[in-house]
Amino acid sequence: MTSNLEGTEPPVIAEVRDLRVHFGSKRGRVHAVDGVGFQIRDGEMLGLVGETGCGKSVTGRAFLNLIPQPPAIIAGGEVLFRPRGGAACPACAGSGCHACGQTGGETLDLLKLPQDRMRQIRGARIAMIFQDPGKALNPTLTIGVQMAEVFLQHKSDELLQDAGISADDRNLAANALRRIAHQEDRWLDRRLKRFPPLRQAAGRIQQALDARVAAALAETQIANPLRVMRAYPHELSGGMRQRVMIAQALACDPDLIIADEPTTALDVTIQARILELIKTLQERHRTAVLYISHDLSLVRKVCDRVAVMYAGRVAEVGTVSDVFSNPRHPYTQGLLAAVPRAGARRGHLASIPGSVPELVNPTPGCRFADRCSQVMPACTQLDPVLGSVGEGHSVACFLEHPPHAGAAKIEKALTE
Amino acid sequence: MMQPPKTDSTVAMKAGDTLLSVRNLNKHFPIKDGILQKVVGQVRAVDGVSFDIRRGETVGLVGESGCGKTTLSQCVAGLTDPTSGEILFNTGQGSQLGDGDRIDKLPKDRYRTFRRNVQMVFQDNFASLNPRQLVVDIIGRPLKVYREASGSDLTERVVALLEQVGLGRQHLYRYPHQFSGGQRQRISIARALALDPELIILDEPTSALDVSVQAQILNLLGDLQKERQLAYLFVTHDLGVVRHMADRMITMYLGKVVEQGPTETVFQQPAHPYTEALLAAKPDLADDPDKPFALLEGTIPDPARPPLGCRFHTRCPRVTPSCGWEIDDIVRFLEADESLFQSLQGVERRSARDADLIFKDPASAVALQEAMKSSSVPEAMRAATERLTVEGSRLRATFSEVDEVQLTERGPEHFAACKLDHLSR
Numbered sequence: 061m062t063s064n065l066e067g068t069e070p071p072v073i074a075e076v077r078d079l080r081v082h083f084g085s086k087r088g089r090v091h092a093v094d095g096v097g098f099q100i101r102d103g104e105m106l107g108l109v110g111e112t113g114c115g116k117s118v119t120g121r122a123f124l125n126l127i128p129q130p131p132a133i134i135a136g137g138e139v140l141f142r143p144r145g146g147a148a149c150p151a152c153a154g155s156g157c158h159a160c161g162q163t164g165g166e167t168l169d170l171l172k173l174p175q176d177r178m179r180q181i182r183g184a185r186i187a188m189i190f191q192d193p194g195k196a197l198n199p200t201l202t203i204g205v206q207m208a209e210v211f212l213q214h215k216s217d218e219l220l221q222d223a224g225i226s227a228d229d230r231n232l233a234a235n236a237l238r239r240i241a242h243q244e245d246r247w248l249d250r251r252l253k254r255f256p257p258l259r260q261a262a263g264r265i266q267q268a269l270d271a272r273v274a275a276a277l278a279e280t281q282i283a284n285p286l287r288v289m290r291a292y293p294h295e296l297s298g299g300m301r302q303r304v305m306i307a308q309a310l311a312c313d314p315d316l317i318i319a320d321e322p323t324t325a326l327d328v329t330i331q332a333r334i335l336e337l338i339k340t341l342q343e344r345h346r347t348a349v350l351y352i353s354h355d356l357s358l359v360r361k362v363c364d365r366v367a368v369m370y371a372g373r374v375a376e377v378g379t380v381s382d383v384f385s386n387p388r389h390p391y392t393q394g395l396l397a398a399v400p401r402a403g404a405r406r407g408h409l410a411s412i413p414g415s416v417p418e419l420v421n422p423t424p425g426c427r428f429a430d431r432c433s434q435v436m437p438a439c440t441q442l443d444p445v446l447g448s449v450g451e452g453h454s455v456a457c458f459l460e461h462p463p464h465a466g467a468a469k470i471e472k473a474l475t476e
Numbered sequence: 477m478m479q480p481p482k483t484d485s486t487v488a489m490k491a492g493d494t495l496l497s498v499r500n501l502n503k504h505f506p507i508k509d510g511i512l513q514k515v516v517g518q519v520r521a522v523d524g525v526s527f528d529i530r531r532g533e534t535v536g537l538v539g540e541s542g543c544g545k546t547t548l549s550q551c552v553a554g555l556t557d558p559t560s561g562e563i564l565f566n567t568g569q570g571s572q573l574g575d576g577d578r579i580d581k582l583p584k585d586r587y588r589t590f591r592r593n594v595q596m597v598f599q600d601n602f603a604s605l606n607p608r609q610l611v612v613d614i615i616g617r618p619l620k621v622y623r624e625a626s627g628s629d630l631t632e633r634v635v636a637l638l639e640q641v642g643l644g645r646q647h648l649y650r651y652p653h654q655f656s657g658g659q660r661q662r663i664s665i666a667r668a669l670a671l672d673p674e675l676i677i678l679d680e681p682t683s684a685l686d687v688s689v690q691a692q693i694l695n696l697l698g699d700l701q702k703e704r705q706l707a708y709l710f711v712t713h714d715l716g717v718v719r720h721m722a723d724r725m726i727t728m729y730l731g732k733v734v735e736q737g738p739t740e741t742v743f744q745q746p747a748h749p750y751t752e753a754l755l756a757a758k759p760d761l762a763d764d765p766d767k768p769f770a771l772l773e774g775t776i777p778d779p780a781r782p783p784l785g786c787r788f789h790t791r792c793p794r795v796t797p798s799c800g801w802e803i804d805d806i807v808r809f810l811e812a813d814e815s816l817f818q819s820l821q822g823v824e825r826r827s828a829r830d831a832d833l834i835f836k837d838p839a840s841a842v843a844l845q846e847a848m849k850s851s852s853v854p855e856a857m858r859a860a861t862e863r864l865t866v867e868g869s870r871l872r873a874t875f876s877e878v879d880e881v882q883l884t885e886r887g888p889e890h891f892a893a894c895k896l897d898h899l900s901r
């Protein structure tokens with residue numbers, strides 16, 4: 061990747077390369093994600109936009125190994141991630157090289173990570189915020205208990221430290237408390253807790269835990285954290301539940317947050333506040349965010365860069381100001397023109413004709429070809445690939461990068 | 477394109493005539509509690525709403541979820557009986573609407589005219605289209621019920637309707653689930669068009685659709701309106717869509733109309749702080765991207781206990797001392813303070829504006845008294861406090877009486893319910 065060489069930009073902490081996720085169906089193989097690639101830089105907010113079904117959520121879930129297989133088939137590609145403060149890059153032993161994007165840190169392929177490593181990463185280094193916090197929160201546990209689990213799972217050493225507990229007590233106390241938090245404490249744990257030394261220890265851990273949970277909630281501007289901790293999810297409003305999700309996602313200070321339509325279910329007034337909150341916290345913690353949305357105006361407002369997806373591929377990627385003020389892909393142009401705006405005469409919005417193609421056993425060619433007003437013969441024969449049209453601005457369209465016979469042959473050879 | 481025959485009622489009417497009039501409409505839902513399901517309160521989902529819809533125009537209805545938009549539209553469509561108030565419908569008896577046009581008092585034949593002339597399109601077309609019926613039966617049903625057509629004539633009428641919404645004969649014998657969301661919305665629109673209505677009520681018709689599909693549906697609705705002189709009541713929470721579609725718009729908050737007027741006027745000079753806040757919260761592609769979000773604080777209060785005076789006063793960034801401060805505002809303030817709230821033992825009310833708050837200890841009463849004199853409460857609230865005395869562990873608070881807020885005229889056809897005469901910018 062050439063962009064790695066630019067020393068001034070923050071390092072690339074995550075990269076999706078040629079990701080292909082297919083789904084088996086009665087009618088054939090659905091190429092839901094079919095060669096997606098983009099980079100996420102440290103501390104940036106990257107928007108991922110596109111219409112329903114274009115593969116945004118599947119791409120986002122790939123970061124956390126949350127793609128159910130079956131029905132999904134990971135048909136190829138890599139999802140690379142470089143945790144901050146991870147092990148040293150084996151190629152350069154930490155001095156910075158091409159393989160590690162000059163970070164000196166190790167590069168993990170999240171798709172190949174064993175389950176237990178993934179569990180360590182999930183929540184601690186990469187966290188996810190979903191559209192519907194009601195579904196992501198456990199209805200049978202109080203908010204306090206659910207939040208505590210995150211800390212118990214990833215920060216138990218620090219908790220014991222906060223509570224001033226010696227190394228000998230560690231396992232016994234921590235294990236007992238973990239079971240208590242999961243509401244599966246055994247008869248023995250309850251007996252153990254009555255032993256004065258352990259009772260005190262457990263009490264101190266609980267205090268340390270409560271303090272951390274309260275602080276995490278307070279950071280999302282929840283007015284009364286202690287009351288919210290005692291509440292069950294159904295007792296909170298949608299906006300409040302989304303704040304809890306954000307607090308949970310930020311709890312362990314992750315390097316990357318995947319936010320999948322985090323405000324779609326909320327009213328505009330609440331949406332504005334949640335977005336402002338995500339933006340503020342993201343800047344404060346310097347967390348990178350992959351912000352998945354179908355709302356173009358929101359993405360333009362909160363993101364640094366944006367990748368536009370169409371039918372399982374990235375059509376265009378660049379800074380929000382480049383993509384929104386100078387869209388180069390016909391699909392991006394059509395999408396922006398379709399947004400109702402002041403002055404457009406009623407019944408005369410520019411609309412993209414037709415509908416999203418079915419992705420069952422697709423043939424080569426631009427996925428947008430049957431809706432594109434500028435379609436050319438080559439468009440139905442060859443796959444356009446992302447190519448630069450300006451600094452940090454790339455487009456996958458033959459209007460920008462005409463195919464020439466040689467390239468076409470090579471490409472065909474490569475894909476076979 | 478084939479036009480179904482005009483019904484009698486449409487002959488006498490001109491564009492701009494009042495088609496439907498809503499007068500002081502109320503719809504309250506009882507809140508039931510306990511095993512005996514005793515009624516413990518009322519949700520005033522629609523509370524004293526009045527407006528007109530004229531032939532051929534689009535009226536936009538906006539507001540946050542729960543403000544009563546759906547309930548109001550269902551009353552207007554005749555699908556729900558209002559608790560009180562009137563809906564008048566012009567069935568072609570003359571242009572001046574009166575008591576004889578109340579839909580709940582219409583004789584049978586004129587009531588039928590009302591029902592066939594007012595149709596509804598819902599957001600959730602999964603729920604509103606019968607999954608076990610074929611498209612031909614879904615769209616043909618109103619024609620059958622009103623004995624407009626049968627047999628092959630019916631099928632041809634359905635084909636004509638499908639063509640009007642951009643579908644065709646090949647779609648007749650399919651089930652709803654075989655269509656995309658946008659296509660299902662086209663089917664809903666075709667069904668609504670079947671009886672050639674005067675008014676279609678659209679409840680969030682494009683909220684579940686992607687922007688490119690939304691553009692197609694909005695264009696279709698615009699074209700149909702022009703061809704058929706349709707009136708729309710267009711319910712949405714998307715202000716960009718309202719601006720594009722509506723000639724006039726209505727903003728609702730907690731069951732009440734807080735502003736109404738010509739759309740462009742309201743967008744350029746909102747007269748109600750709530751409309752202003754809604755406009756500011758919605759980012760627009762034409763905005764300066766660096767402009768900060770204008771944030772509206774707080775959540776929508778419980779509709780079973782709407783705030784006194786102006787219902788928006790708990791969140792209004794421009795609130796004044798005369799906006800309706802009340803004891804519940806102190807309770808809301810206490811809810812955000814864990815220790816004081818824990819110490820609160822009870823509230824003895826003389827009225828909504830005058831009460832004793834009883835605490836566990838005198839210190840808490842004093843702490844609240846201090847807080848209420850400080851900048852922890854809005855300045856307007858402090859100014860509205862007439863009495864704030866502590867006696868032992870009791871704090872007595874009294875707020876000044878104020879007049880109700882009424883809709884007042886702000887310009888041609890422009891009304892707002894706010895104590896402020898104009899919003900300085």
Ligand SMILES: Nc1ncnc2c1ncn2[C@@H]1O[C@H](COP(=O)(O)OP(=O)(O)O)[C@@H](O)[C@H]1O
Pocket residue numbers: 083090092093110111112113114115116117118119131
């Ligand atoms: N569990 C699943 N089973 C079968 N197909 C799926 C599943 N999840 C996603 N897909 C397919 O993947 C495509 C992309 O889905 P998704 O990533 O959720 O889209 P987006 O988030 O952009 O709306 C869908 O069109 C669908 O065909």
Ligand SMILES: Nc1ncnc2c1ncn2[C@@H]1O[C@H](COP(=O)(O)OP(=O)(O)O)[C@@H](O)[C@H]1O
Pocket residue numbers: 505506519520521539540541542543544545546547548779
């Ligand atoms: N059938 C019902 N029974 C009780 N309360 C209802 C019912 N329908 C609506 N409500 C209440 O009335 C208020 C207005 O709801 P609704 O008209 O759906 O608002 P909107 O469409 O603006 O979101 C809400 O507080 C809602 O909870």
Ligand code: SF4
Pocket residue numbers: 389390391426427428429430432433434435436439444456457458459
């Ligand atoms: S590659 Fe061809 S079909 Fe695809 S967007 Fe460009 S011009 Fe249109």
Ligand code: SF4
Pocket residue numbers: 748749750786787788789790792793794795796798799881893894895896
């Ligand atoms: S009357 Fe006007 S100023 Fe007062 S609270 Fe209501 S909207 Fe705000």
Ligand SMILES: [Mg+2]
Pocket residue numbers: 116117118320
């Ligand atoms: Mg999705």
Ligand SMILES: [Mg+2]
Pocket residue numbers: 545546547
């Ligand atoms: Mg509704």
Ligand SMILES: [Zn+2]
Pocket residue numbers: 149150151152153154155156157158159160161162164165
């Ligand atoms: Zn290296």
